[in-house]
Amino acid sequence: MFDRFNIAVLLPCYNEASTIGQVVQGFQAALPTAQIYVYDNNSTDGTALKAMLAGATVVRERRQGKGHVVRRMLADIDADIYVMADGDSTYCPTDAEDLIRTLITERADMVVGTRRGVHNDAGRQGHALGNRLFNLLYRSMFGTDFNDIFSGYRVFSRRFAKSFPAVSNGFEIETEMSVHASRLKLPVAELELDYGRRPDGSHSKLSTYRDGAKILWTFAMLMKETRPFTFFGLIGMAFLSTSVGFMMPVLLEYFATGLVPRMPTWVFALAMLMVSIIMFTAGLILDSVSRARTEQLRLHYIATAARAAPLDSAKGGLALSQTEDLVIGTQARIVREHHG
DSSP: OOOOEEEEEEESSSOOTTTTTHHHHHHHHTTTTEEEEEESOOOOHHHHHHHTTTTTEEEOHHHHHSHHHHHHHHHOOOEEEEEOSSSSSOOOOHHHHHHHHHHHHOOOSEEEEEETTTTTTTHHHHHHHHHHHHHHHHHHHHSOOOOOOOOOOOOHHHHHHHHHOOOOSSTTTTHHHHHHHHHHOOOEEEEEEEEEOOOOOOOOOOOOOOHHHHHHHHHHHHHHHOOOOHHHHHHHHHHHHHHHHHHHHHHHHHHHOOOOHHHHHHHHHHHHHHHHHHHHHHHHHHHHHHHHHHHHHHHHHHOOOOOOOOTTSSHHHHHHHHHHHHHHHHHHHHHHHHHH
């Protein structure tokens, strides 16, 4: 069923030497016709070497952060279907077939493997609580398309990959992917999958508080970009409430006595009122700008070819040969670096 599709498996990795070999072999067995790419993000434990020995194409991304890696992957690789997973062995490679089948049969642009059992591991309780809260926040801000916006196991179409801006730097990249799909109202689907535990020797790179703060900031910035009237309207309401709170006592005293003895308070209340009006006006103007940007993104998405260039064409063959030469050189350099 999948032979007629050019499938790329994308594995962003940072210090996953203990698991990356079995992950690569698992995807090779599950998707024999797929090309496996491991993008090493400055690992110091031999992750790149283990991935290369397992048969993956290894590329190094020196900018630290998962967002940088994903942006590089989507720019470098041309395929019909992209499978993105983590290299820590928490996702089962055999589930990729079900995800791809769902993408094809439902004509979706992204299928997310929602994690079953993510709350069962006592070592993940902090992450699980944050996951639940952020998912509730996402559904209230951007829509009800997704139940697990932080899942790293995703399958998406070429149209999605080549129209996704990917401006995030770190673990916020999954949130940005979800917002992009919701913003353009792309066809998406979810498939509940088992979520495994990390084996001994493998450690999570996610910081509950630091990365949680980054994700919360990303939520705010994405809301500013996609729903500016709501974003600035809420700020305007806060300033308006402050203005009314300081203004009312002064007005009541004025109507009772005809005097305004607290002039600084009155001036401050008027200043807050002016700021609230500015916020509402900015939100109204930027809402029109946001709609125009959404239309442009949608047009770019529609104009993107759904299929990659055939691999057996002369032009495609030349490009593939050049890529293979580059990969061989990169792998040789990585081996030299690891052997000092």
